[in-house]
Amino acid sequence: MIGYVTLGVSDMAKAKAFYTDLLGDQGVKVLLDMGRIAFIGKNMSSPMLAVCVPYNEQPNHPGNGNMVAIPAGSKESVDALYKKAIELGATCDGEPGQRIPDQFYGAYVKDPDGNKLAFFVFG
Template sequence: MFTHVMVGSNDLQLSRRFYDATFAALGGQAGEMDERGRLIYRHDGGRLMITKPIDGKPATAANGGTIGILAASRAHVQAWHDAGALNGGTSIETPPTLRPDGVFVAYLRDPDGNKLTARCQTAA
């Protein structure tokens, strides 16, 4: 259904450090800058794009918005959370945790305040 998700950033280099680290923790690739100055992460046909707002105003985080990222295992979720916290992100809600429905989940805010979650269905 989705081709991409785009979020705004006030500091693309800080965002790049954060997203490169968190996606590397999941086995992903570093981002690439396109000809328009947007930072792009590609996986399985989808894209996460980070950009300075085109209207020239400061980027702000979506109130109530969360970007969910699929992880292969609990170890990947934990590594994602740790990498994000060490690279400009902020841990939020609870520490990485196993929920009663069998989902292992962690939450972070990126350097611009966007809310992200990494999760895996397996308890492995």
């Protein structure tokens, strides 16, 4: 259903390094780099994350209420992604924990540009 989600960033090199380092263990890499925008994912036919300098060349602004949720596969992977994101310069926006008993375990961070991410597992 989703082809890709785009996040505005202020520093392309820093954003590409953050996301490829964070998600590299899941087989993620920069798939297409067009200078102002780069597509990051496993392959071009799977959902991707794009990072870009805004087209109008104005400063990027994270959206209030916008969030990209990244499936982690397990509670341990949620914890590991959260820890790695913090080590890579993200800030905590909700430590790992059970949010809905027996249904949803998640953690929340803001990337170096302030974009909100969730790492989660259902069940």
